[in-house]
Amino acid sequence: MAKKASLLIIFLTVFIDLVGFGIVLPMLPLYSKEFGASGMIAGGIVAAYSLMQFIFSPMWGRLSDRIGRRPVLLMSTAGACLSYVVFAYACLEQSVLLLLISRLTAGICGANLSVASAYIADISPPEDRSKRMGLIGMAFGFGFILGPVLGALSAGWFGVTGPGWVAAGICGFNLILAFFILGESRKPESDPAPPSPRLGQMMRILKRPQLGTLVCVFFLATFCFTCFESTFAVLFAGTHDDPGKFAFREPAISETSEGVNWSASSGAEVQEGDVLGRRKDESVVTAATTGRFVLNENEASINTTKTMAYWLMAFCGLIGAIVQGGCIGPLVKTLGEKKLIVFGLAMVGVSLAVLPFCSGQLGLWSIMLGLSLFAVSSSVYRAPTFGLISLNASSDEQGEVMGVTQSVGSLARIIGPLFALGLMDVWKELPYLICAVIAVIGSFVAASKIESPQAESGKAAEK
Structure with a gap:
């Protein structure tokens, strides 16, 4: 107990x-x-x-x-x-x-x-x-x-x-x-x-053909995922001075905004019930919802796009959990680990190439479709990659190999945000397009270098 x-x-x-x-x-x-x-x-x-x-x-x-x-x-x-x-x-x-x-x-x-x-x-x-x-x-x-x-x-x-x-x-x-x-x-x-893991351990594992390839593929995949994770809210919602691809706004007040002397500054973060200004009769005007207050030619609204970005990240997580929890086992049995890794990385590349061009003009459905593809594809390759890494390590080196793999993943999570958010200052779509190319390269590397467990078993039997 x-x-x-x-x-x-x-x-x-x-x-x-x-x-x-x-x-x-x-x-x-x-x-x-x-x-x-x-x-x-x-x-x-x-x-x-x-x-x-x-x-x-x-x-x-x-x-x-x-x-x-x-x-x-x-x-x-x-x-x-x-x-x-x-x-x-x-x-x-x-x-x-x-x-x-x-x-x-x-x-x-x-x-x-x-x-x-x-x-x-x-x-x-x-x-x-x-x-x-x-x-x-x-x-x-x-x-x-x-x-x-x-x-x-x-x-x-x-x-x-x-x-x-x-x-x-x-x-x-x-x-x-x-x-x-x-x-x-x-x-x-x-x-x-x-x-x-020490540097010597990492280099020894990376020099082994199959393990080295799998760990490098894992690094590329983690790098692409981290770049997405650290830039999505900026791409989707943007800031007051540099708006994102989407904008969701609600009326700032429940009544008409005519004749209001606004005290809140445009771009300020407000909560529901905060005082935004006063009318000519000195009655107080309060915020109808929470978000960024926007005042444009006396037309007041509250931008709630950041909250929508949160919901979309939750949407991604839910799809990923469903795929990893209920679909990976049958997919591995049907297609095998190698095909899932190759397909998953290729589709990650496609989704990353599509996401930066989804916008409010196309509608919310466009970003939800792109996120669905990204969530499914990034969930599909993760477990098979770890599975093949484990299969290519002997029983007495499982801990060492997994430690090196996690360290390589940590390195990707350190480099990724610096790379992606730095490039966003140059062109907002650029990190997504570069990561799309990286994911597709990773898919080609996986297709040409990774051997399926069946193939390796056959080679071992011949020896």
């Missing part, structure tokens, strides 16, 4: 951690740009989390070997809670520096995933470890679906600071839950947290 309770708390810890991440991440680059950051600086703010996690996560793992998993998980969760509080204040003050500090703090304290994996290893017999490790993947998927939904709701209810406060509240609840329920799992005989 105690182990089941601990597994539930670990699941909730990872799930809630990813919910908070999913609340903040979609709007982070857009807020950075709105607060005056250039594309490269906005990219640096987005990449700060992955960079700090890459550096500090192994240190937290080693610390958990010395002092136990529970205190490290508690410290990590408390740090995440603090980072979201700083994020909320950054949005309130419109401070680029505070945004950067919030993401650096979140990355430094971002030990939950690695230490949670060690915790599950501590309390699971060898035959149950793989199944129980799947809980982390499940929590990851659910967190990224629910995060944008809560982000959309909190932004609509509480305005620009809402996502930060809600994420902080969720992490605070997680901290209290873990403090009172989560026990210590670390025993003297427990396996240590896996060390971070």
Whole structure:
């Protein structure tokens, strides 16, 4: 019973951690740009989390070997809670520096995933470890679906600071839950947290023909996905000075706007009920909804496009969860891993080439169609890629190979935002078109270099 309770708390810890991440991440680059950051600086703010996690996560793992998993998980969760509080204040003050500090703090304290994996290893017999490790993947998927939904709701209810406060509240609840329920799992005989791969390990694995190709394909795919993730809100909603491809507006007030002396400045973020101005009879005029106030020749409206961007990210996450949860197994049996990787990357390229040319003139259906294609195709290649990487590694090097793969993925998540948001300052569509080419190149590499498990089995039999 105690182990089941601990597994539930670990699941909730990872799930809630990813919910908070999913609340903040979609709007982070857009807020950075709105607060005056250039594309490269906005990219640096987005990449700060992955960079700090890459550096500090192994240190937290080693610390958990010395002092136990529970205190490290508690410290990590408390740090995440603090980072979201700083994020909320950054949005309130419109401070680029505070945004950067919030993401650096979140990355430094971002030990939950690695230490949670060690915790599950501590309390699971060898035959149950793989199944129980799947809980982390499940929590990851659910967190990224629910995060944008809560982000959309909190932004609509509480305005620009809402996502930060809600994420902080969720992490605070997680901290209290873990403090009172989560026990210590670390025993003297427990396996240590896996060390971070060294450069020599990475080079040795990359030099192996099949493993090297698969890891490189994984890097390209992760790079393209990260570029999309860090630019979508900017492409879709844009800023006050540089509008995006779509604009959703609602009347600023429920009555006529004639004869109103507006006190709110155009471009200001307002919440429902905020005072926008006064009429000639001194009656107060308040906002009918939450969003960016827009005043054009005394015609007042509120731009709600950012909230719509949140809902579209949630739409992507839902489609991805459905594909990964119910379709991957039958597709692998029917087509095999190689064909899924090749097809998935090719369709990622097609969707990335289409997305930047969807616009309000074409209608919302165009972006939803493009996002559907992207969500399906990016979900189709992920599990088969990991599957083939695992199949090409012997049983005594699974941990090392997966560690190298995750490190390569972290590198893509560090470089991607800098690359994509920097290029957006040159031409908004450019990172999407370049990533489309990269994805198609990855598809060709996979088609020509990757061997299916059946082919490899045949070669082994001949030998």
